[in-house]
Every structure is written in structure tokens, then in C-alpha cells.
Amino acid sequence: MFAEIHVERGRIRAILPCLTGTIIRTETDTFTYPGCHVYPGIVDNHVHLVGLGEHLSMVSLHDACSRDEVLTRLRSAEPIDxxxxxxxxxxxxxxxxxxxxxxxxxxxxxxxxxxxxxxxxxxxxxxxxxxxxxxxxxxxxxxxxxxxxxxxxxLPAPSEETLRRMIERACAECVRHGITEVHDMNVAVEWLEVMRKMAESGRLPIRIQSFVAAHHRQWQQLGQLPSGGELLRVCGIKMFADGALGSRSALLRSPYADDASTCGRELLSVEEMTEHIDDAVMAGWPAIAIHAIGDAAVRNVIDAYAAVRGRGNADDVIFRIEHAQHVHPDDVKRMADFTIVACVQPTHCISDASMAEQRLDGERCQWSYRWRSLLDAGVHVGAGSDFPIESPDPFAGMNAFIRRTPRGYAAPWNAHECITHEEALKAFTIDAHATSGMEYRRGILNVGYDADFTITDVDLLDASKVVSSSDCVVATIVGGIRRFER
Ligand SMILES: [Zn+2]
Structure with a gap:
């Protein structure tokens, strides 16, 4: 939409109509973007921030087309630690x-x-x-x-200085893609100190909701508890119920179609997860994230969450399933019944559809990346990219949601699971915020809400356009501060 937005102390003070584009007025600045549209800041609700920073810090040999070129690039490489x-x-x-x-x-x-x-x-x-x-x-x-x-x-553990530089690089990449906030998964407790210093010194250009690594109960061993902050909020813990489909370690209810000897790997039992969720709820964690890809893993996580919800002391805790890639039809409704949210990465569908067709037979393929079914059943769906495994470009994610067309395919894959432009945009804004509990402050353009904006030169709800962040993001504003401009 076009609008003139007045910002005070990082929040929206007034929204006025504007016929020609977007104007953002803060106490000190006026940013004018003729012909451009303003949206609530885009959220990526499943990322590995340090992983992206590490990726960006290394010498990339992806496009080296000869041995000599590899050697040349290595000769001029700057060592890391x-x-x-x-x-x-x-x-x-x-x-x-x-x-x-x-x-x-x-x-x-x-x-x-x-x-x-x-x-x-x-x-x-x-x-x-x-x-x-x-x-x-x-x-x-x-x-x-x-x-x-x-x-x-x-390999040496990264020094504080190296970590800081990697986080800075990753954040710079985020704002370039129009991302104002990330949910950072599987965070090592020692990274938090670096991020906290950056947040307090004004050097964190995006907001981070941290989900600390908890598969081995690290948060308990290290005494890490939830903590709040405007830019960095430690809000959840992260565990794994199974592995991944590509390596046949995603946990399935029946054997893999292309390897009858295995159903994948169970990384935590229902009992172990239940006990761990109970501990986390007692310690006051507002959100719990459990990675589950295969249909059996998803069922196990639902069983564990349902057991804790059933006791009635965790009504307001956000129970997330990360990926929720292959969900049995019976479990779609159970997710809605126990208010379990699905945190999905639409680009995985584009990258992995042909692999999924090999690993799973016809019927189970129908249960894969089932966004429409989840939404129709009343399950809350928030979206992310899982970068650096996939590109951080949120528009690639929205495009995958809407078009579901894997590379090399002429038509949508399981077209009945496509979702609309409006739903895709919500999944990357207000609905993503709801998976960390911040939807009461961010995700819509409303007076009193935080002044986080993604400004583009295309109308994201125009069905005729397929865009990427590099050609549509004009500016990224977080808390009223401009953090990127094209
Ligand atoms: Zn991940």
C-alpha cells in the first residue's frame, strides 16, 4: 500500500493516506519513496544467522571453473582465526x-x-x-x-571478533533482502553474549528472536533462561525429533519408498520430549521449537505437546513444529486442536520435490509441504527460509507458497496445496511474529506498533508479478531507523 507514516521513538504515531508512494517521517529524517509500497517488516522465522555469516565469510568456490582459479582464490584468501x-x-x-x-x-x-x-x-x-x-x-x-x-x-572455535563479523555480515544480508526480524534457531549460548553487546551498542540492524540449542539440555547445563530486549530476545529452545529426508534420516511411519530397510531415525522419544517440554514450561520459556520432518516425527511431537497441553499449565506457551514437512491427514487436525503452530520453509518444497518423490510413494507425497491443508484446518502457519541452506530471499519463499513450481517442472507440484498472495505475505509478517509471540507489537501497519517496514517498488499482492528481493526491495527500516536503501 501507499502511505505516509509518522514515527516516534521507534513506533508508528500516525498513518496518513498518500496517493503517490511512501513517505516515512521520523523525529530526525524524512524518507520519500515515490511509487513505492510499504509493508510491515518481513520476518524469517527459521534461520541460522551465524551459519549464514560463516558462509559469507568463507572463500566461495561455487563458480570457480578451473583448478587454477581455485588455487588463485585460495592464494589471496584472508584467514579466519x-x-x-x-x-x-x-x-x-x-x-x-x-x-x-x-x-x-x-x-x-x-x-x-x-x-x-x-x-x-x-x-x-x-x-x-x-x-x-x-x-x-x-x-x-x-x-x-x-x-x-x-x-x-x-578447526578453531570462532573468536568473539570473528563471530561479531559473521553476525554483522549475516544481518547486512538480511536487510538487503528486506528482512527486519529473524527467529534464529539452535543458537549456542556463547553467541548470545556477542549479539547482546551488538544490540546494546546499536550495531544490530535487525531484531533477533533466539531459540537456544537444547537438544542436549544445554540451556539447563549453562543456566540460560529466557530474556527480553527490543532487538535481541531469547525466547525459546530448539530440539530435534528426527533428521532429514535427503539423508533418509527423517522418521517415517513406514519404510522409505527407495530403501525398504529404513524408516529413518528417531532422535528423541515422545517421553523424552514431553519431559523436556515440561521442564522448559516450568522455567518460563515462552516458545518451544521442535524440528520434525517425517510423518512419524511430526506425530511424536504432537503427542508430546498434547500431553503437556492436556495438563492445562501451558496454555499460552507457543508450541512450534519446525518444517512440518510430511503430515499425516489425521495429524493436521490434531495440530489445530492443540494449537500447535507450523513453521514451514516453502523454498524447501521447490528444492526437494523431486527427491521427495523418490523417498516417498504417491500417497505420502500428497501429505508433503501441505500448506493449504494446514491453513484450512485452522493451523497457524509462519514462514522462513532455513538460510543458509536456502537463499534468504523471502520473495523466493512467497513465490514458492503461491506457485509451488520446482525447478524443471512445468506445472505446480500438488497444486491443491498452493496458498494465496495474501496468505503468503501474512505467513512472512504477522503470522511469523505470532510464532514467537510478538504479533501484539509487530506485523501490521497500525498506530502504536513498531516502525519496522519493508519498502518495495512492486505491489506484492499483484498476482502477475514474480519478484526477487534484489529487484524489488527499496529500503528496510527497523524501529524507525533506515538500515538499508537501494
Ligand atoms: Zn534449520
Whole structure:
């Protein structure tokens, strides 16, 4: 919509009609965007912020098209905490597919240890210095799967300075994509101190709702409790009920279609989850997030949440299922009955549909990424990207919600599960806020609400347009402060 919005102390003071575009007036600034539309700030409700920062800090070899180019980039690489880190090499793109030798790598990196992972991350090139640090010996530079474990163990934990730089890079990427707030998943408690300092010194350009890593009860061991703040709020814990579909570790009710020997992996039992949810509720956590991809894992999580809800002392705690990718028809209604929210990543459907068709047979494919069914049953759906696994671009997510057309497909995949433009935008704004309990302050343009805005030069509700953040985000404003402008 077009509007003139007056902001005071970071909140919306007045909204006036404007016929020509968007004007934002704060105590000190006036931002004028003719022909542009203003929306409540976009939220990504499932991200790995440090993971994105790490990704952006490493040397990218994804587009290197020869061995020489790889060596050149490694020669000029800036070490991170004393190591050269690179990602994404893919020798199948090179004319001559011979990998660099150990001598060639040592020649460009010298005494600085090197860890350069292949695009699939299952193998990596390392140099002699890295082997010395890891106390292993090899005549070749290529390490695969388990062989990499000593190298992993030798990688230094990021320093505070490195963490700060990675978080800054990731936040800068977010505002470029029009994102004003993220729900950061599986957060290590030691990262919070860095984020807290950034928030308090005004260097955190976005809002972060943190869900601390809790699979091994880290929050209890480390004494981490929920805490509030305008920019950084530690609001939830995160656990895993199962693995992922690609590696056949998502927990299914019956065996995989392409491997009858396995149903996947149960990472926590219903009893373990129930006990852990009880502890978290008693400790005052406002939100609980449990990763569940397979239909059996989703059912287990619902059983655990239902047991705790049934006792009546957790009515206002937000119970989230992260991914909720494959949901049995009986369980869709149970999610609604026990007010369990679905936190979905629509771009996973675009990336994984053809893989899902192999792993699951026809009927179970129908239960996959079932956004329309969830909404129609009254389940609350909030959206995210799971970056850096997928692109942070929220418009790619909205497009996936609306069009559901995987790469290489001519038509929507399970078209009956598409949702509308309005629903997609809500899932990335007000409905995403509701999955952390902030919908009372953000997610709609209303007087008294926080002045978080995403400003675009297209109408996001115009069904004829397919957009990406790089071509439509004009400005990103958080708490009345402009954090990005194209
Ligand atoms: Zn994730």
C-alpha cells in the first residue's frame, strides 16, 4: 500500500493516506519513496544467522571453473582465526577435472592451514599445515566423510571478533533482502553474549528472536533462561525429533519408498520430549521449537505437546513444529486442536520435490509441504527460509507458497496445496511474529506498533508479478531507523 507514516521513538504515531508512494517521517529524517509500497517488516522465522555469516565469510568456490582459479582464490584468501576456509568447489565444472595436489595447495597457502569443502560438504581439500594441526598424515589433499573428523576437531572455535563479523555480515544480508526480524534457531549460548553487546551498542540492524540449542539440555547445563530486549530476545529452545529426508534420516511411519530397510531415525522419544517440554514450561520459556520432518516425527511431537497441553499449565506457551514437512491427514487436525503452530520453509518444497518423490510413494507425497491443508484446518502457519541452506530471499519463499513450481517442472507440484498472495505475505509478517509471540507489537501497519517496514517498488499482492528481493526491495527500516536503501 501507499502511505505516509509518522514515527516516534521507534513506533508508528500516525498513518496518513498518500496517493503517490511512501513517505516515512521520523523525529530526525524524512524518507520519500515515490511509487513505492510499504509493508510491515518481513520476518524469517527459521534461520541460522551465524551459519549464514560463516558462509559469507568463507572463500566461495561455487563458480570457480578451473583448478587454477581455485588455487588463485585460495592464494589471496584472508584467514579466519588462522585458517583459510573455503566452500563450494565442484570439479565436474572444470575442463580438466584433476583435483589440486597437496604440493599445489601447499604452494599457495604455505603454513596457513586450509579447509576447503566440496559443494556437497562430504569431502574437502586440506593442506599439510591442516594435517599437522589435526595430527593426521596423508599423501593426498582429498579427505572424505569420516576421514574429515580429525580435521573438524582441529578447526578453531570462532573468536568473539570473528563471530561479531559473521553476525554483522549475516544481518547486512538480511536487510538487503528486506528482512527486519529473524527467529534464529539452535543458537549456542556463547553467541548470545556477542549479539547482546551488538544490540546494546546499536550495531544490530535487525531484531533477533533466539531459540537456544537444547537438544542436549544445554540451556539447563549453562543456566540460560529466557530474556527480553527490543532487538535481541531469547525466547525459546530448539530440539530435534528426527533428521532429514535427503539423508533418509527423517522418521517415517513406514519404510522409505527407495530403501525398504529404513524408516529413518528417531532422535528423541515422545517421553523424552514431553519431559523436556515440561521442564522448559516450568522455567518460563515462552516458545518451544521442535524440528520434525517425517510423518512419524511430526506425530511424536504432537503427542508430546498434547500431553503437556492436556495438563492445562501451558496454555499460552507457543508450541512450534519446525518444517512440518510430511503430515499425516489425521495429524493436521490434531495440530489445530492443540494449537500447535507450523513453521514451514516453502523454498524447501521447490528444492526437494523431486527427491521427495523418490523417498516417498504417491500417497505420502500428497501429505508433503501441505500448506493449504494446514491453513484450512485452522493451523497457524509462519514462514522462513532455513538460510543458509536456502537463499534468504523471502520473495523466493512467497513465490514458492503461491506457485509451488520446482525447478524443471512445468506445472505446480500438488497444486491443491498452493496458498494465496495474501496468505503468503501474512505467513512472512504477522503470522511469523505470532510464532514467537510478538504479533501484539509487530506485523501490521497500525498506530502504536513498531516502525519496522519493508519498502518495495512492486505491489506484492499483484498476482502477475514474480519478484526477487534484489529487484524489488527499496529500503528496510527497523524501529524507525533506515538500515538499508537501494
Ligand atoms: Zn534449520
Amino acid at each position: 588462522g585458517w583459510v576456509r573455503a566452500v563450494g568447489w565442484n570439479e565436474t565444472l572444470w575442463d580438466d577435472q584433476r583435483l589440486p595436489t597437496l604440493d599445489e595447495l601447499d604452494a599457495v597457502t604455505g603454513d596457513v592451514p586450509l579447509y576447503a569443502s566440496r559443494i556437497d560438504t562430504h569431502s574437502a581439500l586440506v593442506n599439510s599445515a591442516a594435517m599437522r594441526h589435526a595430527r593426521v598424515q596423508s599423501s593426498t589433499a582429498l579427505f572424505i566423510d569420516e576421514d574429515l573428523e580429525p580435521i573438524f576437531a582441529a
